Amino acid sequence: MPCERKPMRYGHSEGHTDVCFDDEGKCIVTCGSDGDVRIWESLDDDDPKSINVGEKVYSVALKNEKLVTAVSNNTVQIHTFPEGDPDGILTRFTTNANHVTFNSSGSRVAAGSSDFIVKIVEVVDSSQQKTLRGHDAPVLSVALDPSDEFLASSSCDGSVTVWSIESQTQVAQWKILQKSSDVSNAKSLCRLAWQPRSGKLLAIPVDLTIQLYDRNTWTHVSTLSDDLISQVVNVVVWSPCGKFLAAGTIGGNLLVWDVEAKLCIERQKHEKGFTVCGMAWHPSGGRIAYTDTEGCLGSSVI
16 A cells, blocks of 8 residues: 655654644644643644643543643643643542543543553543542553443553443453553553444554454454564554554554454554654544654654
């Protein structure tokens, strides 16, 4: 599959970054260890808008003109978008939140923290919270399924857990990850993702592969792999149509599969081989934005 890629742009200081698009795909939004959120009109934007939200930002999510960040003061904050005005604190943890994400409608935010806890918060009334306890180590990543029935979380305890949001109980768990003591020394961020619309499949980065699990049976139904992958898969994202899955690796590989055919249709290498730690698919499906651990932003037309 032919692919157009522009040179990467310096976006943030060296360290962990994250990226997302706005609802219409008009802007790319990045965050980094410099504490800034940047709003880019395109990869060619020489003057992106910058919003300082804290000392460090670990994760960013955007929906319905609400910009949510996980910040190093142990809070999950909201800012208005695109203005960037502070709009309150959604929730607090006893240590850093590592990942934040919206549900598909934007009514809820889920966050996972290094205090082993996952919280699900109603955006319009942040006093309405659900707390999921059961991990034995920091939470790496969280994902809300499109039906708002389940939440999946990955953890440094080596497990991926699926929770019933309503009952706040575990419905499935797989001990498939390498254990670590903290996010900083985890082999992978294990950014997992539900298939859009149906939520039928849950995609989980496991070592050099992506494992797919069926939501009806919680069984492992498929594995995506490729000979190009020589280092651990860090992050996966589905195309909006739910047909394709993209992955970024610790070694700087970017790959796209046709999931049903189990066929890798796109392979790229980061121009400097840096770790890909953030990925987002454009809402129209034709482009992927990605960020690395050196603070840079890239984009590929698929």
